[in-house]
Amino acid sequence: MIRLSRLSDYGIVILTRLAREPGRAMAASTLARATAVSTAMTGKILKLLARADILVSQRGVRGGYALARPPEAITVAEIIEALDGPIALTSCADPGTHDCGIEALCPARDGWRRINRAIRDALAGITLAEMAQAVPGDLVPTFATPPRAAAPEPAAAASIGAR
Amino acid sequence: MIRLSRLSDYGIVILTRLAREPGRAMAASTLARATAVSTAMTGKILKLLARADILVSQRGVRGGYALARPPEAITVAEIIEALDGPIALTSCADPGTHDCGIEALCPARDGWRRINRAIRDALAGITLAEMAQAVPGDLVPTFATPPRAAAPEPAAAASIGAR
DNA sequence: GGAAATAGAACCGGTTCGGTTCTCTTTCAA
């Protein structure tokens, strides 16, 4: 079904949240609460993203994660690749791995490659900034950002990820 | 990894073979031999494609499958949808099913939808005909098609799909 | 030194997927 893994799904959500205040760093637990993704998952995802240089991390007490770059400079393709590995629709399309088995006489070979490329381009053409900004005309009318004061996250009712 | 299922993979290969002689019908077993996909798999795939009106089938002895339309009128998106179900990257992007769980407060919602659409468009923009034709400058210089005479398929050495 | 945070890896059950097999129906031709 050409399904995208949950990892990437949640990943984007978390990053989107982070992109609302690009400079600011947030702890994993805070982000988990803010996005309703289980803390364990959030941690896992953040670690992956940090390793891919999409986030920068600060360890120790008062630590946390922040975007490594402005959201306009982070593409969806990047994020997915960081979390789910290389984007390769078919096993054979990506040169390097040869596990398709038909390769030798396959007539569709370069066709696949073209498709792959089309999709990667589509994904690379969308930035985190675009994902984060609500479509013009959205329901939520650009919240009057509560003045600095702690502003506890909505603490989403149900936590995702608990079986 | 945004992996496409093998079903679709093989499906395209088989259809590609069929597209080389758009008018002609071929039996499943013949196609299996021609494409090096296991006969069982080939059968399964062909049935699915026939049910989706991409192929027309003729039962009984001397039966077989043929393209229901000229290859220019069959898109890759169609094929994938026939074999792997609807193309929906994320569970939430497709209106109707609600199993993402975050939907309520998810900021990335419409972003997903845009991405989904981009990919579907990319897939819908490539036709079977385009897949079938070797890229200009391909290795194989448009085989001089052997004159009608039985022309046994190359009978690919190794059969795919046998564990 | 200890609490709060990230880093990293191992682990585990469930679901899905690739693939096979079986039975039933249709068609043609000897």
Added chain:
DNA sequence: TTGAAAGAGAACCGAACCGGTTCTATTTCC
């Protein structure tokens, strides 16, 4: 008329992958 050659359709099975958890080690600040 009958049987072989095809497709239709469903059930079935093992294995890989995935979502999710948990545990330990390391870093940092107070």
